Amino acid sequence: MQHKIIQDYNEAVxxxxxxxxxxxINRALADGITPEQIVFDVIIPAMEAMMAxxxxxxxxxxxxxxMAAQIASEVTEEMISRFQNPPESLGTIVIGTxxxxxxxxxxxxxxxxxxxxxxDVVDLGVNVKPETFVDKAVEINAPxxxxxxxMMHTATSENGCLRVRxxxxxxxxxxxxxxxxxxxxxxxxxxxxxxVGADAWADNGISAGEMIKKFVLESRS
Amino acid sequence: MPELHISIxxxxxxxxxxxxxxSVKDLLDQHGITLPSHCGGVGKCGLCMVRIESGACSPLSxxxxxxxxxxxxxxxxxxxxxxxxxxxISLSIHKADNPTAWAELDSSASTGEPSASDAHGQSxxxxxxxxxxxxxxxxxxxxxxxxxxxESNSRIDGITELNPQAKFGADVLSRLAAAKSSTExxxxxxxxxxxxxxxxxxxxxxxxxLPTSAIKxxxxxxxxxxxxxxxxxxxxxxxxxxYWQKPVDCLPEPDHTQAWAKAWGADADATIExxxxxxxxxxxxxxxxxxxxxLMASEDAALLIDFGTNSEVALWDGSRLWVTSAAGxxxxxxxxxxxxxPMMQGAIYKISAGSEDEDAFxxxxxxxxxxxxxxxxxxxxxxxxxxxxxxxxxxxxxxEAFAKEGMPLDRSGSIRIRxxxxxxxxxxxxxxxxxxxxxxxxxxxxxxxxxxxxxxxxFGSGLDCRNxxxxxxxxxxxxxxxxxxxxxxxxxxxxLLLAPEKKRELACMRQQARLINxxxxxxxxxxxxxxxxxxxx
Numbered sequence: 001m002q003h004k005i006i007q008d009y010n011e012a013v014x015x016x017x018x019x020x021x022x023x024x025i026n027r028a029l030a031d032g033i034t035p036e037q038i039v040f041d042v043i044i045p046a047m048e049a050m051m052a053x054x055x056x057x058x059x060x061x062x063x064x065x066x067m068a069a070q071i072a073s074e075v076t077e078e079m080i081s082r083f084q085n086p087p088e089s090l091g092t093i094v095i096g097t098x099x100x101x102x103x104x105x106x107x108x109x110x111x112x113x114x115x116x117x118x119x120d121v122v123d124l125g126v127n128v129k130p131e132t133f134v135d136k137a138v139e140i141n142a143p144x145x146x147x148x149x150x151m152m153h154t155a156t157s158e159n160g161c162l163r164v165r166x167x168x169x170x171x172x173x174x175x176x177x178x179x180x181x182x183x184x185x186x187x188x189x190x191x192x193x194x195x196v197g198a199d200a201w202a203d204n205g206i207s208a209g210e211m212i213k214k215f216v217l218e219s220r221s
Numbered sequence: 222m223p224e225l226h227i228s229i230x231x232x233x234x235x236x237x238x239x240x241x242x243x244s245v246k247d248l249l250d251q252h253g254i255t256l257p258s259h260c261g262g263v264g265k266c267g268l269c270m271v272r273i274e275s276g277a278c279s280p281l282s283x284x285x286x287x288x289x290x291x292x293x294x295x296x297x298x299x300x301x302x303x304x305x306x307x308x309x310i311s312l313s314i315h316k317a318d319n320p321t322a323w324a325e326l327d328s329s330a331s332t333g334e335p336s337a338s339d340a341h342g343q344s345x346x347x348x349x350x351x352x353x354x355x356x357x358x359x360x361x362x363x364x365x366x367x368x369x370x371x372e373s374n375s376r377i378d379g380i381t382e383l384n385p386q387a388k389f390g391a392d393v394l395s396r397l398a399a400a401k402s403s404t405e406x407x408x409x410x411x412x413x414x415x416x417x418x419x420x421x422x423x424x425x426x427x428x429x430x431l432p433t434s435a436i437k438x439x440x441x442x443x444x445x446x447x448x449x450x451x452x453x454x455x456x457x458x459x460x461x462x463x464y465w466q467k468p469v470d471c472l473p474e475p476d477h478t479q480a481w482a483k484a485w486g487a488d489a490d491a492t493i494e495x496x497x498x499x500x501x502x503x504x505x506x507x508x509x510x511x512x513x514x515x516l517m518a519s520e521d522a523a524l525l526i527d528f529g530t531n532s533e534v535a536l537w538d539g540s541r542l543w544v545t546s547a548a549g550x551x552x553x554x555x556x557x558x559x560x561x562x563p564m565m566q567g568a569i570y571k572i573s574a575g576s577e578d579e580d581a582f583x584x585x586x587x588x589x590x591x592x593x594x595x596x597x598x599x600x601x602x603x604x605x606x607x608x609x610x611x612x613x614x615x616x617x618x619x620x621e622a623f624a625k626e627g628m629p630l631d632r633s634g635s636i637r638i639r640x641x642x643x644x645x646x647x648x649x650x651x652x653x654x655x656x657x658x659x660x661x662x663x664x665x666x667x668x669x670x671x672x673x674x675x676x677x678x679x680f681g682s683g684l685d686c687r688n689x690x691x692x693x694x695x696x697x698x699x700x701x702x703x704x705x706x707x708x709x710x711x712x713x714x715x716x717l718l719l720a721p722e723k724k725r726e727l728a729c730m731r732q733q734a735r736l737i738n739x740x741x742x743x744x745x746x747x748x749x750x751x752x753x754x755x756x757x758x
Contacts, residue, residue: 016616016754061617061644062651063753100462102740105750127462153398153460188263 002041005033010046016067018074025075035079036087043079043116047072051206066109069205073112089120091216093144094136096124098160103150106183110146110202113209119216130163137177143219144212146180147198155185156196165197178215182208226311229254240308241279245271246301255388256314257556262302264288267559269301276310279303290626323424324565326365326379351435353377355425356718357418358506358711359443359451360384361393361530362554362679363563364414365711366421368429371437374719378425383563385413386450391551392530393446394460400450401457410450419485433486440718442496442710444504444531444546445469452495453477465501465738472497496717496727500736502546507533508730509713512723514675514704517542517730521672522664524657526695527710528553528597528678532653535734536660542730543660545737549652552645553679555596559627560636562594569595569630570683572602574610582606582630592631595638598680600646603630603638605688608755615755617643647753650694654752656739657696663737668696668758677709690757697757 005028012020025038050068080087093114095107104126111121122140124132133145145164149155156162161181168174181198193201199215202208222237225248238248246256246269256269264284274297281294282303289298299312352371357364367379389399389410400407418439426433441451448471449456455471458464473481478493487493496505507527510516516523516537525535530551536543555561555568562568566588572595573583584599586592595603607613607628612620619628619640627637661668676684676695682705690697706712716723739745752758 014618015614061640062648063750064616064618066750066753067616100460102462102745104746108746151394153394153401188265190263 002033002037006042006046009042010049013046013050013068013071014064016064016071018067018071021071021075025079029082034084035082036084039076039079039116043072043075047113047116047206051204062105065205066105069109069112072116076116087118090118090213091220092120092122092140092142093146093212093216094122094124094133094140094142095146095148096128096133097126098147098149098154099127099129099157100159101149101151101154101183102126103148103183106148106150107146109205110148110182110208110212113205114212117209117213119209119213130159130167133164134167134171134173134177138171138173143176144178144180144215146182146208146212149181149183149185151183152185152188155181155183155192161196161198176219178219180208180212180215223306223309225306226309227254228311228313230314238306241305243305244302245299245304245306245312248306249301250388254314255385256301264300264303266557267300268557270298271301271304272313273297273299273304274311274313277307278310279305279307292626323380323382323420326367326381351431352437353426353431353435354438354440354718355418355422355436356711356715357421357439357441358509358708358714359414359417359441359447360506360710361444361447362387362391362551362556364417364421365708366418366425367711367715368425369715369718371719376715377429380421380424381565382417382420385417386410387556391556392548393444394548396450397446397456397459401460407450407453407456411453414447414451415481415484418481422485422487434488436485436487436491438492438494438718439482439485439487440494440496440714442505442509442714442717443498444506444529444533445471445498445501446504446531448495448498448504459501462740465740466736467500469498469501471495494717496714499544499731499734502738503533503544503734503736504531504546506710507535507544507546508727509711509717510675510677510709511535511537511542511544511713511730512716512726513709513712514673514677514706516673516675517733519673522666522670523673523675524660524671524696525675525677525709526653526657528653528676528680530554530556530679532649532656532678534653534656534660536664536666538664538666541664542734543664543737544734545656545660545739547652547656547739549649550645552600552642552649553597555594555600557645558595558600558642559639560595560630560642561600562596564596564598564679564681564683567591567593569599569636570681571685572599572606572630574606581632584630592636594636595630598683598685600638600642601680601692601694602685602688603628604643604646604755605685605691607638608692613643613755617647617753617755619643647755650692651749651753652739654693654758655745655748658748658752658758659739659742659744660737668698671696671698671702673702673704674698675704675706675709677706681707692755693752693758695758 008024178199181201186201187203202211225236227234267288285300285303354369354371357366365381368377389396452471452473482491498504523537527533531548533546551557568587569584569592571585627639630636686703689695
């Protein structure tokens with residue numbers, strides 16, 4: 001029974017068929033599966049399976065990658081609203097794109113994955129100044145700043161991650177806030193994250209989510 | 222020193238080298254052989270694959286193990302950017318992008334009638350009286366040049382080659398970043414483009430027994446990045462958002478143009494004009510296209526799409542002109558694709574499903590010889606055919622059976638379309654599709670209100686418009702309103718070369734154009750995702 005739901009849902013997500021995915025979930029609810037079970041036993045494993053297949057295939061299909069995260073996030077939000085007890089948020093992080101970078105897709109994919117993992121996201125938008133990242137993280141006590149850069153020159157800009165690292169250093173925040181980066185240039189050069197002063201990078205939505213979740217959990221202990 | 226023995230198709234070459242120091246790609250680069258690359262030489266794109274026939278090399282790198290298939294490794298396939306030769310080795314290359322090879326330009330690309338030989342040039346001994354000019358469309362991927370007799374306003378000849386700047390990256394962003402990182406690289410980029418013009422002057426004049434000094438005028442249209450790099454002006458600002466919306470000065474210094482004329486062997490007083498762009502992201506190539514299609518003379522709504530690495534779109538709504546560009550990557554030009562190549566000899570440019578065996582494809586090859594790869598228009602047909610056959614879904618994934626090894630197009634299976642290729646094509650299509658949809662929305666028009674759709678650029682005149690509409694590359698409009706042309710930008714450039722009064726039209730266009738910067742449009746990313754799917758716009 002559960003297995004069939006996972007399989008049908010997976011298939012729908014794989015085809016980026018949002019309506020069918022919702023239909024599968026609604027049928028499961030009607031059959032007495034709880035919203036909690038749907039999030040933890042269907043959506044999260046399905047995302048993991050999808051991202052595993054995507055990460056094996058370099059630069060895999062963007063439409064699919066994006067829609068998978070979008071559907072997962074949408075279904076999760078819907079399910080959470082029906083939870084018996086509102087789930088405890090694991091923490092809140094800030095995310096945005098670096099100065100000069102107007103690409104929002106990577107950030108949206110990661111945010112979608114994080115929401116389905118019970119992590120809240122404050123989205124600072126695009127073309128975000130280094131100071132804004134740090135100020136907001138301090139204000140809301142975020143343990144992670146996530147920066148998306150889709151172009152080499154915005155990834156390595158002195159006004160991007162490099163500057164955020166400097167500010168963290170200047171203000172003595174390096175123990176409290178981890179810096180995570182993502183985007184196409186980091187996939188071309190897997191050591192680039194070190195060059196720009198980040199603590200970690202991830203090459204797809206789910207691994208970014210897992211990486212960020214790990215940092216969030218560490219900060220709570 | 223040990224030697225590297227290289228066979229490229231029919232040619233052979235030996236290079237001596239220091240063992241273990243440089244990669245095969247570096248060694249080839251040093252000798253002017255540029256292999257395609259999309260990942261900057263980190264072993265991820267697989268485009269620089271060579272076959273090692275014999276000899277000892279460094280062991281397979283981790284990225285080679287993940288990028289190459291078991292079959293490719295078994296046949297001696299290695300990535301040139303990763304492999305270092307240790308002793309004498311022999312290797313073969315099949316798909317080298319040879320940047321110095323100029324090819325014939327499809328003659329339909331021009332406004333005038335080509336004449337096989339120019340009697341004037343051969344019979345007239347008065348060299349001073351010769352009056353010829355060159356029109357050049359300097360594309361990110363391809364350069365096209367035509368030679369004109371300025372007395373008779375007749376087209377003499379036309380040639381094309383790949384932009385040699387590609388070794389700094391396939392797209393404008395990587396070239397601008399390279400130029401910004403050092404003035405030396407900026408100078409190299411400028412030099413590569415200037416040398417290409419010099420070669421065009423040399424080849425076109427010598428073919429018609431003309432002295433290079435017969436060239437009295439050179440007119441160049443291009444996107445803003447190409448113009449800025451060529452002139453060595455303001456290229457460092459083009460990566461900044463603030464400059465995208467502003468006019469960008471790409472005017473060369475007068476003493477520079479004199480030096481260029483001298484280097485090219487053109488007449489010392491030759492007029493060299495870089496037609497100035499409209500703004501940071503709308504170049505003079507689009508303006509030239511609007512000029513040659515006479516877009517603004519249309520009574521009703523007319524759309525112009527110039528497909529390229531940097532696609533540009535103009536929409537005339539009957540009283541207003543809207544312009545924008547979309548940097549979707551070089552997939553339309555066949556670059557960056559495992560099976561891709563530019564629209565040159567050996568390229569599959571048209572494909573249809575076989576009539577008897579519905580699994581087989583029938584295809585047309587440019588030049589009629591053996592197929593080497595597939596160019597943009599061929600890829601459009603292939604994607605449409607695969608969709609019709611149910612071997613590809615609208616998300617852009619090949620059926621399970623072809624997911625790993627790709628879909629073979631020819632009988633030998635050496636030309637294959639892979640998931641990755643389709644994804645790159647979708648990204649390019651997504652960007653242009655979003656630009657078209659956004660302009661229509663801004664002007665309050667719908668695609669069924671269009672009265673003319675002019676299509677030019679990377680797909681040439683071989684594009685199958687039904688297939689293109691089916692996969693959402695162009696608006697789904699009636700076939701009779703579509704005008705296909707291989708190079709509207711070059712035609713507009715030719716007009717500017719031949720008829721100075723056209724410059725007034727150009728000035729008027731500059732005044733009227735409303736710039737739309739897609740990257741500043743909040744809706745862009747969602748439109749882009751929607752247009753990734755292989756369905757009508």
